[in-house]
Amino acid sequence: MNSRFDATTTTTCGYCGVGCRLDAHRVGGRIMSISPALDGPANKGHTCVKGRFAHQFTRSRDRLTAPLVRESGGFRLASWEEAIDRIADAFGRIKAEHGPDAIAGLASSRATNEDCYVMQRMMRAAVGTHNIDNCSRVCHSPTSWALRRSFGMSGATGSFDDIEAADVGLIIGANPTQGHPVVGARIKQAAIKGLKLITADPRRIELADYGQLHLGIRPGTNAALLNGLAHVVIRDGLVNESFVAERTEGYDAVAELVEAYTPEAVEEITSVPAADLVAAAHLYARSERGSILWGLGVTEHRYGSECVRLICNLALLTGNVGRPGAALLPLRGQNNVQGSSDHGALPDTFTDYRHVSDEEVASSFEARWGVTMKREPGMKIPEMFDAAVEGRLRAMFIFGEDVAQTDPNTEHVVHALESLDFLVCQDIFENETTKFADVILPASSFLEKTGTFTNAERRVQLVQAANDPPGAAKTDFEILTTVSRALGHEMGYDTPSDVMDEIAELTPRYAGISHARIGRRGLQWPVAPDGTDTPILYEREFELPGGRAQFAALPYKPPGDQADEEFPLILVTGRRLEHYNAGTMTRRTGNLTLMSSDSLEVHPDDAAALGVQDGETVTLRSRRGQVQLPVQITPRIEPGHVFTAFHFPEVRTNLLIGPSADVNTSCPEYKVVAVAVEPAGDRVGEPVGAGAATA
Amino acid sequence: MRLEIDGQPVEVEPGATILEAAQAAGRYVPTLCFDDRMAPFGACRVCMVSMEGGAAPVAACTTLCRDDMKVQTEEATARRIAAATVELVLSELPEPPAEHTELATVARYFKIGEPRWQGERRRPAHDRRHPYLALQHELCISCGRCVRACDEVQGAFALTATGRGFHSGITAGLDSGFVDSTCVSCGACADTCPTDAITEHSLLELASEYTGEEGGTP
Secondary structure, eight states, X not given: OOTTSSEEEEEEOXXXXXXXXXXXXXXXXXXXXXXXXTTOTTTTTOOOIIIIITTGGGGOTTSOOSOEEEETTEEEEOOHHHHHHHHHHHHHHHHHHHOGGGEEEEEOTXXXXXXXXXXXXXXXXXXXXXXXXEGGGGTTHHHHHHHHHHTSSSXXXXXXXXXXXXXXXXXXXXXXXXXXXXXXXXXXXXXXXXXXXXXXXXXXXXXXXXXXXEEOOOTTOHHHHHHHHHHHHHHTXXXXXXXXXXXXXXHHHHHHHHTTOOHHHHHHHHOOOXXXXXXXXHHHHTOSSEEEEEOHHHHSSTTHHHHHHHHHHHHHHHTOSSBTTBOEEEOOSSTTHHHHXXXXXXSSBOGGGOBTTOHHHHHHHHHHHTOOOOSSOOOOHHHHHHHHHHTSOOEEEEESOOHHHHSSSHHHHHHHHHHOSEEEEEESSOOTTGXXXXXXXXXXXXXXXOEEEEOTTSEEEEEOOSSOOSTTOOOHHHHHHHHHHHTTXXXXXXXXXXXXXXXXXXXXXXXXXXXXXXXXXXXXXSOOTTSOOOSSSOSSOXXXXXXXXXXXXXXXXXXXXXXXXXXXXXXXXXXXXXXXXXXXXXXXXXXXXXXXXXXXXXXXXXXXXXTOOTTOEEEEEESSOEEEEEEEEOXXXXXXXXXXXXXXXXXXXXXXXXXXXXXXXXXXXXXXXEEEEEEOXXXXXXXXXXXXXXX | OEEEETTEXXXXXXXXXHHXXXXXXXXXXXXXXXXXXXXXXXXXXOSEEEETTOSSOEETXXXXXXXXXXXXXXXXXXXXXXXXXXXXXXXXXXXXXXXXSHHHHHHHHTXXXXXXXXXXXXXXXXXXXXSSEEEEGGGOOXXXXXXXXXXXXXXXXXXXXXXXXXGOEEEEXXXXXSTTTTOOOOOHHHHHOSSSSEEEHHHHGGGGTOOSOOOOOO
């Protein structure tokens, strides 16, 4: 039927963590169209404005098509040999003078599992340091941390199919119809067919209109809300006693702690009406099959990791885990947030979150790679920037991440990048970070490479090249293995499939995974040696000592930033449907026509008090910096709060974000920033902040 | 339950349609308004089949299986009804459907060439305001797939059937075009359309051998 095309390749979408399976249709050297694969387990023949249409960026004239090296203040084109020689020379010199821990690498949650694994092997075996991290640090590291402590494994307990199987769904701190559109559509359809939804968010998200209850929560107070829900469940006798007795530990401490979280006390903290809290607790606890979904509105807080443990508490109290329709589903932001961390691109763990100090595990990798490694973890991303500013870190290899645009406390990041002796960037476009590079390596987009992504359901799915990288650009697999060879460590792989074979060999929970076996349906880890995968975790026992889940008694603590007289409003940041993260991809497509600039959402009451009109440009100021953007007046945001996204470099939202971060994982507190809004008046268009509009 | 499709025994779950049973038996039944991502609609009358002892042909997509049913997918009356329906649809179009479309596939199946009925044909009316989606009203056959995809797959409720008889078609929003409607640009409508009445600009460019790069930094 599709004889119009020269070739059709089924692959996995490279935008969000839903993991839609796509058919990419090529004519000549051009991807002409993308349609959903009808048998995609997560998307079931559907996709969104990004996955289906936003592929023009792959043939943008801005693509990096040859290596660039720094010369007399600018960049010039270079051969691959010269670029890689420069890296080998600089890393060799810095390693000799300052030791291997003066070098750090960032892998990418946009890249494949195989790319991330190769990157961490390169840092650990070729450079000799555990200084390897990835951008899940700044989004879902708190989820991973908490799920491991409450249940034992770092991933969703079920699948997206649990959405249709559930009778009640609780969505906290996520806006799926914008951030994860295909799952958003599945939730909406399920709600139309009878799924009872409860939404908790400072914004009245679209799905709230399809739900039973919307809890308009004050940002940074999730812990109080969750402890309040637990209070009502216990107070009103809705605890699943047998589940708690047989499968959990630590209930008494939780019961004691949440006694103080009466609905009235919680209303004081969260501004959620006491009656709504009680109704929400009853709805969830009385469900046959209750599922909880959450996003970065839970994690990107000072106590984000603790809040994820409180979500787990709620599921444990009611026995809503380990059954169809009773799942905990973190909505992963990027296509491979799950996989990049699963595959050891973290400073403290090898594959499957096994600690670098675990003697047996560490020696298995040492034997396979023929090296010896330290048993102490390396630096996390924020520690790398601090170390760079202090001169302890001299070089970085940044793969597929624009830290100068996307990380918080932008001025500090820029200072860190300027302080480095040597910076390598491997990317598909020049960006804010490559401005500081010494060598820029032209890489491949998700449509030009082969490997696997792991979606938010722990589903490992094949990524297959639908096109060639442009010009002299190469696949990330080829680049990283070549750099490693130049650094003196030959990895010995012919294809990314060989990488997955090594992962399976060294990782018991991946024992049955191979590219050949993944096929069109994917495999949800853990995968047994015979290839049996695991759609639902913890059906019989948890992966903790004694097979029991752990409750966590954790009190509400106020967020790192608070509104005050000078900064009276709270800024929440998030994603828009049409664009994706730093916008480097979607801004180079027709999606820019659909949404060409950003705005600041302001409640009508606040707009009246501030004396600003719809469309008027305002200055948004925090303790850290300021940006200018137009106002959009909407009742969908709670009074006292403002919202904007982070997709446009001309609005460098992250200039406003301070150093406050999750206490356990260093995930930045993007979601609570005290700000002041004032009419820009005559200063419209005047450059503001360190990184005024440059694009 | 057990039944026979063209003499071949097949076992299905209660609630299965004849179309599902035929597919399970590996028999091709042509369809136009059917898409398994949405609930069966039964509007196009192209999937007509006959049952032994049945009063008249039925639509396979909306008729449930019964035990011991004997279905013929290529019975002459059913086939004549379906073919005439497709021929009527084709007779309204300004030109034959593009080769790759489902409508063209169905027309080939029934071996329909130039329609016997000549008369007024729909006139080209295009809406190309959306950056990706192209609307070619003259190709719309009112199968309702796009409207149902928008409602039942995405849930944007942006498309509506409008007009009567020869002038029936679909519209986005209140005739506002996709961008100014509640459309979220998911493309489910273009994906399901069997005639290219809704398609992508890039696919229309295929004929003009488009080459070159695009979409640089704004």
